[in-house]
Amino acid sequence: MSDQAKNPPRDYLKPPMTEVGVLGWLRSNLFNTWYNSLLTVLVALLLWQLAPPFLKWAFFDSAWNTAPEVCYESEGACWSVVSKNINFIIFGFFPDGQQWRPGLSMLLLLGLVFYSRDRNHWRRSLGVYWLIGLSVMGTLMYGGVFGMPVVETAQWSGLPLTFMLSFFGMVAAYPLGVLLALGRRSRMPAIKSLCVIYIELIRGVPLISLLFMSSIMFPLFLPEGVTIDKVLRAQAAIILFTAAYIAEVVRGGLQAMPRGQFEAADALGLTYNQTMRLIILPQALKIVIPPTVGILLSAFKDTSLVVIIALYDVLKTTKVSLSNPKWTGFSTEAYIFLAVLYFICCYAMSSYSRRLEKELHTGH
Amino acid sequence: MDEMTTGATPATESIISIRSMHKWYGDFHVLSDINLEVQSQEKIVICGPSGSGKSTLIRCINRLEEHQRGQIIVDGTELTNDIKNIEKVRAEVGMVFQHFNLFPHLSILDNLTLGPIWVRKTPKKEAEEAAMMYLEKVHIAEQAKKFPGQLSGGQQQRVAIARSLCMNPKVMLFDEPTSALDPEMIKEVLDVMIDLAREGMTMLVVTHEMGFAKSVADRVMFMDYGQIVEQNSPHEFFDNPQHERTRLFLSQIL
Ligand SMILES: Nc1ncnc2c1ncn2[C@@H]1O[C@H](COP(=O)(O)OP(=O)(O)OP(=O)(O)O)[C@@H](O)[C@H]1O
Ligand SMILES: [Mg+2]
Numbered sequence: 001m002s003d004q005a006k007n008p009p010r011d012y013l014k015p016p017m018t019e020v021g022v023l024g025w026l027r028s029n030l031f032n033t034w035y036n037s038l039l040t041v042l043v044a045l046l047l048w049q050l051a052p053p054f055l056k057w058a059f060f061d062s063a064w065n066t067a068p069e070v071c072y073e074s075e076g077a078c079w080s081v082v083s084k085n086i087n088f089i090i091f092g093f094f095p096d097g098q099q100w101r102p103g104l105s106m107l108l109l110l111g112l113v114f115y116s117r118d119r120n121h122w123r124r125s126l127g128v129y130w131l132i133g134l135s136v137m138g139t140l141m142y143g144g145v146f147g148m149p150v151v152e153t154a155q156w157s158g159l160p161l162t163f164m165l166s167f168f169g170m171v172a173a174y175p176l177g178v179l180l181a182l183g184r185r186s187r188m189p190a191i192k193s194l195c196v197i198y199i200e201l202i203r204g205v206p207l208i209s210l211l212f213m214s215s216i217m218f219p220l221f222l223p224e225g226v227t228i229d230k231v232l233r234a235q236a237a238i239i240l241f242t243a244a245y246i247a248e249v250v251r252g253g254l255q256a257m258p259r260g261q262f263e264a265a266d267a268l269g270l271t272y273n274q275t276m277r278l279i280i281l282p283q284a285l286k287i288v289i290p291p292t293v294g295i296l297l298s299a300f301k302d303t304s305l306v307v308i309i310a311l312y313d314v315l316k317t318t319k320v321s322l323s324n325p326k327w328t329g330f331s332t333e334a335y336i337f338l339a340v341l342y343f344i345c346c347y348a349m350s351s352y353s354r355r356l357e358k359e360l361h362t363g364h
Numbered sequence: 365m366d367e368m369t370t371g372a373t374p375a376t377e378s379i380i381s382i383r384s385m386h387k388w389y390g391d392f393h394v395l396s397d398i399n400l401e402v403q404s405q406e407k408i409v410i411c412g413p414s415g416s417g418k419s420t421l422i423r424c425i426n427r428l429e430e431h432q433r434g435q436i437i438v439d440g441t442e443l444t445n446d447i448k449n450i451e452k453v454r455a456e457v458g459m460v461f462q463h464f465n466l467f468p469h470l471s472i473l474d475n476l477t478l479g480p481i482w483v484r485k486t487p488k489k490e491a492e493e494a495a496m497m498y499l500e501k502v503h504i505a506e507q508a509k510k511f512p513g514q515l516s517g518g519q520q521q522r523v524a525i526a527r528s529l530c531m532n533p534k535v536m537l538f539d540e541p542t543s544a545l546d547p548e549m550i551k552e553v554l555d556v557m558i559d560l561a562r563e564g565m566t567m568l569v570v571t572h573e574m575g576f577a578k579s580v581a582d583r584v585m586f587m588d589y590g591q592i593v594e595q596n597s598p599h600e601f602f603d604n605p606q607h608e609r610t611r612l613f614l615s616q617i618l
Contacts, residue, residue, distance in 0.1 A: 258465075260461060260463055260465035261465060261467065263428055263461065263465060264459075264461065264465035264466070264467065265467075266426075266427075266428060266454060267426055267428065267454060267457075267458070267459040267461075267528075268454065268455075268478065268479040268483060268527075268528075268531065269451050269452075269454035269455035269479065269483045269531070270478075270479070270482060270483060271451065274482050274483075278478065278482065279467055282469050283467075283468070283469050286469070360469070362468055362469055362511035362512075362513055362514075
């Protein structure tokens, strides 16, 4: 190769101008066929029509941190509905003066998630950090020690509640789903049929009805005097629901594994558990990263359904803020804010999953 | 070593003994009345037409397939439904597959150390040293950090052989180890197998490489329709086949 480069046996010409550079890019991406050219022109026109008024509304004419009265006067967006209510939107009914506690918990959670992104950190110590982190978060939220007054879970609301329901929903549902998938492929008929029944039952009902059952029907079956925390019940419903979907996706990954992998593992004398843990699951779970992330994303967004059992997640606290007569007219702005919030979280997850896929790719 | 006194040798001397073994796939009687004694250090080449049951036979020896009648005893352990016995036999018997079956998500080195670390409980460092030694032996030590997907077929098959050797097996089974390879890679794999034979490994090799059979086999076995039709020393087998079917088969492949 290098010999050729030094001493070319023939002349190498530059590609024609229309193939490279800005012009080349435009040509091959936007104007390569007549209908693509037409679409490009239409989209450009549409942008020309829509973008300036939107920018004017959202930025140039907007009010950012004002009293609602100022907003009535102005033409632009009233972002004040978010900034003036931000405490309630984020922390909901968590008592005033104590809101640093959920704030700190969320920071801790984000910090741990951020730290865990790096695969080099996936060691035993990471589990220890998480255990410590989660107990600190629990203590911060509930209180009762170090002079922090107790805050019952009924008052946990807003963003911390959303984060909690979705984070534990995903983290607990994933391993449960994997176990269910393995169970569904088990040779033992009892285990197999239990898993099939579970998966099909759960997938046959909407999450809303599961939440209803957990909050209304489930307590009826408990003996007198025994109560299980409402947030916990909602959490359980979300976990059980998500796990069933994960199980089916993982089963697909298991089925995609070539038989030779099982045979090679068997031939080495590995036990069933070792084969699954060391050979099959690492490959199968990698194959199903894209659909798994899809499920985790919808689980994250579906946590907002807990409003129907009177839990106040971040969507509900926003709604409550809007029900204040002073702010009623500005729901568009508030919902845009929420959309951006959800989008940031979802986008972070999906781009991380793509990075993970790339890192785990070993050229086969 | 060349005496073929079937049945007369006491079972304790054979490392593998198969007695009146039958196997069915559903209704299909794929192996019928198989009797085979393999002595330690013996090299046996198995050949026969496609579908004659060669793969099935050697896969029964490490219980990748289950037999329904008769006995298979490997190194003193009889193969039954007892999973502990099966795992014990599998740890002593190495197998090389037609399609290599390396673990694509693990580096070459990790492919090699997996068995020793998890099955033999060898300390990691020791397992890695041994693995490097075997990679050296199959002339591929410089690829230790790569992944299987980055190697050629011949290199992958040599890694697969090294992976089996890392378990210090008493017996090695080969199921058409070169038939998925391009012609120029076949030799590099056969050379490794010939070295292994010289060192005294007990080997059962399903292959159509008759050159290999002639140079290393102690015994060549011909199978057809799920039966062992004929077995003999390579010299006798190729120059003086006893059965019509063997002659027909040899005329087709030589
Ligand atoms: N899992 C299975 N279920 C049913 N029949 C099978 C199965 N595996 C193999 N067979 C059949 O058993 C017979 C023997 O198969 P086997 O793979 O042992 O043949 P072989 O001698 O190794 O052939 P080849 O040279 O093509 O590899 C074939 O007729 C095959 O169709
Ligand atoms: Mg075969």
